[in-house]
Amino acid sequence: MLRSLDYAGSPSEPASLGMTGLREQFPILSATSRGKPLVYLDSAATTQKPQVVIDAERDFYTGWNANIHRGVYEYSERATVAYDGTRATAARFLGGVDADEIVFVRGTTEAINLVAQSFFRPRIATAGATVLVTEMEHHANIVPWQLAGATLVPIPVTDAGELDMEAATRLLAARPAMLAVMHVSNALGTINPIAELCAMARTHGVPVLIDGAQAVGHFAVDLPALGADFYCFSGHKLFGPTGTGVLWGRREHLAMMPPYQGGGDMIDLVRFEGSSFARPPERFEAGTPNIAGVIGLNAAMQWVMAQDTRAWERHDRELLELGRHLLGEIPGLRFIARPADAVGVLTFAMDGAHPHDIASILDGEGICIRAGHHCAQPLHVRFGVPSSARASFGPYTTEAEVRALATGLQKVRELFG
Amino acid sequence: MLRSLDYAGSPSEPASLGMTGLREQFPILSATSRGKPLVYLDSAATTQKPQVVIDAERDFYTGWNANIHRGVYEYSERATVAYDGTRATAARFLGGVDADEIVFVRGTTEAINLVAQSFFRPRIATAGATVLVTEMEHHANIVPWQLAGATLVPIPVTDAGELDMEAATRLLAARPAMLAVMHVSNALGTINPIAELCAMARTHGVPVLIDGAQAVGHFAVDLPALGADFYCFSGHKLFGPTGTGVLWGRREHLAMMPPYQGGGDMIDLVRFEGSSFARPPERFEAGTPNIAGVIGLNAAMQWVMAQDTRAWERHDRELLELGRHLLGEIPGLRFIARPADAVGVLTFAMDGAHPHDIASILDGEGICIRAGHHCAQPLHVRFGVPSSARASFGPYTTEAEVRALATGLQKVRELFG
């Protein structure tokens, strides 16, 4: 465990204890990039997939592929049960909500668009158009509200990369139509005080949507304890397939929301003069969904629930401390912010070296990091930088990889020296 | 070839010539269901997947999984090139359109919702709210227009299950805001005279959307020859992954359409006061798309383009004739319609046997067919039946399977006799 770790230790030291046997489950992690062993430090963009997830999709296609609902033959029944059964898995995964409150979507982005169009938009007339967001939001939690006609008010972010809770208290008291806030920042790693925000919002009668995209892969989410109205995440950031995601919404909200997309499976009666619609969750799932993807997502959630995520948290925290320590010693390197409560994300700039150059040079070493605005332009405006470089961890990330990053950055430093 | 086929031939006769070696590429086709060899006759609901498609997704996840765009490291670049490169494949697959005119969506349903919201809806004020559809449309080509505020006018269907082209001519002359019509009927198999409809629509300045969901798996589609404004299909009905689809739209339409969903990747500048958006096709692809799915779809389209689809068409036609002949001899069985120009779809009702009972009894024999309204309630109203049974073919369907269907239906007949 890192608490007893010697920061000057050699890169060949074993990964911390909790994570033994985890890497082997991810076939890609033994691959190479640019002729070097892959050092994947871009898990905030998308996570890698364990074999069980890859197999779940393949087994479906090779063994029992069929379209769901309305089919009464064996494969279709099995596919239907597996698809709809994933709602129960998701409901458990989120700490115990109702399976009927789980809507499958393409990802976090679609989930927020759905809520913006089907929940927020029809309420503008009565609740007003103001949506309270934060300065650190991902574009996915900004643009959908704008497209739905919102006036956005951002909760400011402090120099430490944390929410200004005093401002939040004040702004919530003005009773916006909605509070839309990220659980964990993809750009800074900040873990936001969601339960506190939800409690405040509740006293003012403000419904809350939580963007959980960066939370679910890092720690267990307990929705009943959070008290939000909507929560969403993407499968591909949770070791699951691309093109999958979950929107959870309170039963009473879903029940009164109009459909989002129209088509097969979300209807009751279709006539040219007008149609009536199915109950939630089907009402919000028009057309053939990503069946294989949802089956893969089921495997991913089951897999995560079988892990020791407490150990993940410790490991993540240890790597973050190590990374902050090692990178902090590199001359000219500066973290955009250092939030106290954070997941394993290192976001920085380097004097004289543009983030894209940093990323390209690390790429030559087989090290994958991201450079740019990380879909958080307003946050970069806030911190007065056009872009930044970001290394982000998964549970499979090792100490040796964090050390390799530091070594690589030393090289960048020398090159641009 | 079936032209020389003896309709009374035994079920053990080989499949017609063109299709040799095709079935072996689909691992699922050697599986069993209910302890019997699988007889999959539900390809109109979803097609089975060849090994190359299954492998394409798996290879991505095990070999070079990364999120696309903005990543400058090797895997991300490779994923980006593969994802965006699929536009060129789709453009070729559709007969030669511009790669920039290809938008990736979840499927046909989402494609039509996108056009209804971003193209049709903003034009209601100037072009009116009337959308001309047909009595045979799938719910996916009815409900999205209704949700966007359309008044629907259906082109009638004749007793033969074909479009009433005289009525179409008259209705188009009234200059509806839009014509939305299916290329091929999922419920009856009818191949509609799309080029003719597009030509008529053009003379009246009516934009046309073609729902190609059931066309692409059956014959080569030549968009430049059709003359439509929008065309769409689902990957899962084209031997590709679930959760994928293609919307093609004329460049000049796409250029003036507002975004559909908001989020990452579809933006130019994001500010809380307002945002600006990327050019098409990115403007219409918010958030992380189904990357693995699109890579699988690429493999599927490449695979189809390498096949002799002329031979597919002949084979399909031959099986259809055989099926109509064999089923026509079963007492009490009646086809809903027998369109002259059709793909391999047999849709029927049986005196005294409900479609669900038919499907359940065939299921006991390992035969997969669909029963219900096939997402075409208005068509069933037109033909005065609440539901029907449907067997539909893929290129891998064999003569023996069609004979097995006939034998199974004889059993149903005896049971309900």
Add this chain to the structure above:
Amino acid sequence: MATMNELYQGIIIEHDRSPRNFRTLDAPTHSGEGRNPLCGDEMSLQLVVDAEGVITDVGFQGRGCAVSKASSSMMTAAIKGKTVAEATELFDQFHALLTGKDADRTALGKLVAFEGLGAYPMRVKCATMGWHVLKDVVGHKS
């Protein structure tokens, strides 16, 4: 347990051909309708419930598959003479039977024949349609 074909050959075809209580009542105390979400099929159900809460007469009508018709037919036979509370309890037992949970087989009697349907989850909707309408109907006096 019976396979689907055995189920058909046994009770289903028999009740499909000659459904019990397949008629409209003259003076029902309760009535209602339902639709099978799977196929859109409809059925209507009528009851005569006396002052003691006993179902003294029952009739059903509608179009549907053999499974729903047979199940509704057997349901009507099973509930006639029972109280509304007993009938509702029977539904719970029937539902348990079809979803693989512990069920009171003695109480179910002949209805146990449907057990094999549990392996066909989509058809469970057909087999329980009549029961769902019953549950609805006892709540609404006509």
Add this chain to the structure above:
Amino acid sequence: MATMNELYQGIIIEHDRSPRNFRTLDAPTHSGEGRNPLCGDEMSLQLVVDAEGVITDVGFQGRGCAVSKASSSMMTAAIKGKTVAEATELFDQFHALLTGKDADRTALGKLVAFEGLGAYPMRVKCATMGWHVLKDVVGHKS
């Protein structure tokens, strides 16, 4: 062909540190700006084009990565003294070089050094940003 790191160690770092023509012109005849879609970086470009269509002076400014800065720097050096038509043609050759197509290597001269970048498609956008602005600018007199 050079790897990315060799590219950096060679021309890129050199031009990043001392970019040619990195200044604002007093009396440009043409000017314009562009943004790299990859990162939002911006640059502005100014030209003095004489009556014969010859680019007699050129200056660029802006913030950007070393690749875009080095490429813009070398571009300005390459186009000075050339006609607008020749400069545009050079862009076509440069683009061909980076996208793995046949390119006129003699005409490109020192610019051939960027060839290795072709293996990094995302960075091609950085290397061609200045050129895209040029193409835009020659169409708009200031």
